[in-house]
Amino acid sequence: MAAERDITESWSRLQVELSARRIAEDRVDFSTSAPFAGLRLVGGVDISYPRGDEGSDTAVVALTVLAFPSLDVLYAHSEAVAITAPYIPGFLAFRESAAYRAAFDRLRRSHPELWPQVVMVDGNGTLHPRRFGSACHVGVEMDVPTIGVAKNLLHIKGTDADAKQLKRLFAEDPELQEAPISAGSEIYGVAVAPAGESAKNPIFVSPGHRVSMRTAVELARCCSVHRVPEPIRVADLRSREVARQMEQGLFDSEA
DNA sequence: GCGACAG
DNA sequence: ATCTTGTCGC
Numbered sequence: 628m629a630a631e632r633d634i635t636e637s638w639s640r641l642q643v644e645l646s647a648r649r650i651a652e653d654r655v656d657f658s659t660s661a662p663f664a665g666l667r668l669v670g671g672v673d674i675s676y677p678r679g680d681e682g683s684d685t686a687v688v689a690l691t692v693l694a695f696p697s698l699d700v701l702y703a704h705s706e707a708v709a710i711t712a713p714y715i716p717g718f719l720a721f722r723e724s725a726a727y728r729a730a731f732d733r734l735r736r737s738h739p740e741l742w743p744q745v746v747m748v749d750g751n752g753t754l755h756p757r758r759f760g761s762a763c764h765v766g767v768e769m770d771v772p773t774i775g776v777a778k779n780l781l782h783i784k785g786t787d788a789d790a791k792q793l794k795r796l797f798a799e800d801p802e803l804q805e806a807p808i809s810a811g812s813e814i815y816g817v818a819v820a821p822a823g824e825s826a827k828n829p830i831f832v833s834p835g836h837r838v839s840m841r842t843a844v845e846l847a848r849c850c851s852v853h854r855v856p857e858p859i860r861v862a863d864l865r866s867r868e869v870a871r872q873m874e875q876g877l878f879d880s881e882a
Numbered sequence: 883g884c885g886a887c888a889g
Numbered sequence: 890a891t892c893t894t895g896t897c898g899c
Contacts, residue, residue, distance in 0.1 A: 674889075676890050686890090714890075716887040723889075750888050760888070775888085782887040790886095825898085831888080871890095 631715065638718050639757065646759040648767050654837040655772045657744055659845075666695045669850055670743030671858025672727050672765075675711075675866035675875045686710045687873065688723075689788035689866035691744065691858050694742045698850065698857045702741050704733065705862075705869045716755075719750050720764035745772040745838065746844065747858045751843065752833035752843065754808060754816030756783050766836025771837030774843040775816075776859055777869050780831055785810040793818045798827040817844050822851035830854060 657665035671691045672771035708726040714720075727748075734741065751760030752775030762775030780790040788808040797820055799802055808831070813820040816833030817840065834843040850856040855863070 674890085675888080678891050712888055715888090719888055755888080777888045779888060782885095784886095 635715065635724060636719065638721055641713075641861050642718075642759040642764070643756045645764065645767050646757065649759065649763050649772035650837045651753075651834065651839065652837075653839045653842050655745060655842075657841070659842045660862065663695065663846070663849065666742060666744055667742045668701070669693050669695045669846075669858050671749075671856070671860075671862040672730060672746060672867050673749040673862040674708075674710075674723050674726055675863070675870040676687055677870045679874060684710050685724065685868045685873070687707070688726040688730045689862040689869070690727070690734055691862045692738075692743050692863065693850070693858050693861070694795040696728070696849065698852070700861055702734065702738055702867050706730070706733070707727065707864045707869070707873065717755065720761040722752075723761060724768060729768065731769060731771075735802070742791050743771070745774065746835075747774050747776050747850070747856055748835060749776065749778075749859050749863065750815065750833065751775040752835035753779055753840075754781060754783070754833035755833055756781075758815065759832070762835030770836075772837040774838055774846060775831075775835050776835045776847055776856055777831040778828075778841070778855065780808075780818075783808075783810070783815060786815060788818070794828050797821075797829045814840060816840075819844060819847060821854035823853050826854035828854070 653659045674688045676686045692702035712722040749760035753764035762773045766773035804820045818829040832847045
């Protein structure tokens with residue numbers, strides 16, 4: 628059975644269809660200039676997978692809401708979620724978006740006043756083969772402004788970007804702040820120099836929904852104290868912590 | 883045919 | 890994503 632090829636074709640078509648609903652310009656309720664006046668709440672989401680059984684279909688999703696510009700953590704929730712779809716490069720949203728929706732639903736009913744004005748997603752936005760990565764998918768589905776932030780470069784044919792070259796480029800030139808990733812005149816995303824002094828590898832930023840490329844990059848930088856922007860970094864820490872507890876719990880119950 | 887590929 | 894301790898540096 629050529630199962631994966633079929634599902635991939637189906638998903639690919641769906642991405643193209645949904646991308647028609649993506650808004651590439653800034654359409655948010657705060658200023659998209661310099662200090663981002665009016666921006667108070669920035670969200671972040673991430674998912675961690677407990678180690679162990681390969682067939683494990685349980686993961687931990689975390690959603691955070693930080694105050695801007697203080698970056699104080701106002702909300703951080705994580706919960707176990709069932710993961711059914713496999714991870715296939717270029718189709719991450721089909722594996723994780725349902726979990727994100729569940730997390731947002733919980734926030735909406737428990738702390739509606741903390742609904743974020745923009746959300747950073749652990750993955751890519753337009754830095755994707757069909758310009759519709761996980762951040763775009765989640766943004767369009769929930770009609771929430773999103774920004775994609777990836778720690779590694781997703782290979783896109785036609786693009787001249789190479790992870791190793793970019794890594795060297797940023798390591799050798801401390802002055803370098805950004806490097807666009809494009810194919811011809813089409814810009815997919817931007818490799819951004821890591822915040823802080825210890826990290827050298829860039830992060831890859833691209834707009835998801837209702838945010839421009841420029842705003843996506845600027846906001847990612849304004850929310851960073853370490854390599855990974857705070858909203859996502861905190862979500863990563865929280866989901867990871869719970870994932871470990873789950874491993875421990877499984878171990879104890881089996882003993 | 884081999885390589886490369888967010889999490 | 891995850892498997893993993895120490896270690897170099899501020």
